[in-house]
Amino acid sequence: MPDSLFILVKAEGTSRKIAVTDKGKLLEYYVENGDESTLVNAIFVGRVENVSPGVKAAFVHIGQPLNGFLPLTEMESFQTAEGEKPLVSGEEIIVQVKKDARDQKGAFLTRDIALPGQYIIYMPFNRYVGVSKRVTEECQRERLTELGRELADGTCGLIMRAGAMDARRDEMAEELAGLASQWEKMQQKAVHLKAPATLYREPSALTALVRDYAPRYELSVTVNNAVNRMPSPEIGLLWGQVSDIELDAAWRSSTVDQQLADALGRRLELNNGGTLVIDEREALTTVDVNSGKYIGEKNSDLALTQNLTACAEIARQLRLRNIGGIILIDFIDMRTDAERAQVTSLLIAQLSHDRGKTVVHGFTKLGLLEMTRKRTGTTLREALQTPCNVCHGTGYRPIKSTSK
Numbered sequence: 001m002p003d004s005l006f007i008l009v010k011a012e013g014t015s016r017k018i019a020v021t022d023k024g025k026l027l028e029y030y031v032e033n034g035d036e037s038t039l040v041n042a043i044f045v046g047r048v049e050n051v052s053p054g055v056k057a058a059f060v061h062i063g064q065p066l067n068g069f070l071p072l073t074e075m076e077s078f079q080t081a082e083g084e085k086p087l088v089s090g091e092e093i094i095v096q097v098k099k100d101a102r103d104q105k106g107a108f109l110t111r112d113i114a115l116p117g118q119y120i121i122y123m124p125f126n127r128y129v130g131v132s133k134r135v136t137e138e139c140q141r142e143r144l145t146e147l148g149r150e151l152a153d154g155t156c157g158l159i160m161r162a163g164a165m166d167a168r169r170d171e172m173a174e175e176l177a178g179l180a181s182q183w184e185k186m187q188q189k190a191v192h193l194k195a196p197a198t199l200y201r202e203p204s205a206l207t208a209l210v211r212d213y214a215p216r217y218e219l220s221v222t223v224n225n226a227v228n229r230m231p232s233p234e235i236g237l238l239w240g241q242v243s244d245i246e247l248d249a250a251w252r253s254s255t256v257d258q259q260l261a262d263a264l265g266r267r268l269e270l271n272n273g274g275t276l277v278i279d280e281r282e283a284l285t286t287v288d289v290n291s292g293k294y295i296g297e298k299n300s301d302l303a304l305t306q307n308l309t310a311c312a313e314i315a316r317q318l319r320l321r322n323i324g325g326i327i328l329i330d331f332i333d334m335r336t337d338a339e340r341a342q343v344t345s346l347l348i349a350q351l352s353h354d355r356g357k358t359v360v361h362g363f364t365k366l367g368l369l370e371m372t373r374k375r376t377g378t379t380l381r382e383a384l385q386t387p388c389n390v391c392h393g394t395g396y397r398p399i400k401s402t403s404k
């Protein structure tokens, strides 16, 4: 019996709030407003505005306020398969967004198209065959690599996703054929379009959730009447349509709003008396694990226990807050490498439920655990809050003078 995920979808006007929960814990939260959501994976017919050999990139107009940034050199396998074709200004090319625009930098683009399915990611231009990092068993990785090579048959690149582990070969072959024909149609369409034009947009957050989680979980989705843009309910997907009032009641009993408030705060209480302090900064995020009590030399077993207890909550908070980039975790000091290894492996296990890609690098010389999480879309804070115009993000404001 697979684990279950409960998804609540609350539609109001043109916006939709999506809460993903498991056993009462809020795991992910999304707000979709019309078409403001992420452009990651979107494919455009773009126009090369200028080629800058200095930064080894071309700037491509894709119909967005900022021109996209396209590196001139792509992945080796792409270059081998496609050869070196110099880009020229005014040229119309098909590009895909890898990272959203942020901080005055345009979207990061690639010509090495990748179309994600449930089991595989199809890459028409390169010849690389790989397996998702989420598949950790060596024998599974070998089996999937072999299968991927057979399916790709030297005609395309493929990444075997974690969902491929339980899929049948014919299901994967069918998906590959579907993605290849989707790409074929996009290319035909591109011929008749004038740049800049959109060829493909990622499905809605809900469709993507269903696509990513249906192979691994039993999904139960509850929506209110107002929802119309829906993925077609699939087999194994429990679909419930309820009234606005019933949805509000489910929303309240899942304490979604309270859990969101906690995820927007700095300090979080853990069940065992400890606390987590999470600071999201531009360059990196820090997580500080504190014990509620004084931990002396004698009961440093307590340090290990507290750190182990914190792992699940750290993993959940990073996922819920959708924090990307570098993350440094300051665990309570431990005595031995064996203890540090125990904490590291538990954290990795907890992070494995996250569909965001994470890499744990280990402890730094100063004893901080260093990890990264891939940026996708907006963080929870960006989705729900705007910067404070009093302190401009510092958290401080001038002392009011009391003297006359």
Ligand SMILES: [Zn+2]
Pocket (backbone or CB within 6 Å): 388, 389, 390, 391, 392, 393, 394, 395, 396
């Ligand atoms: Zn402020």
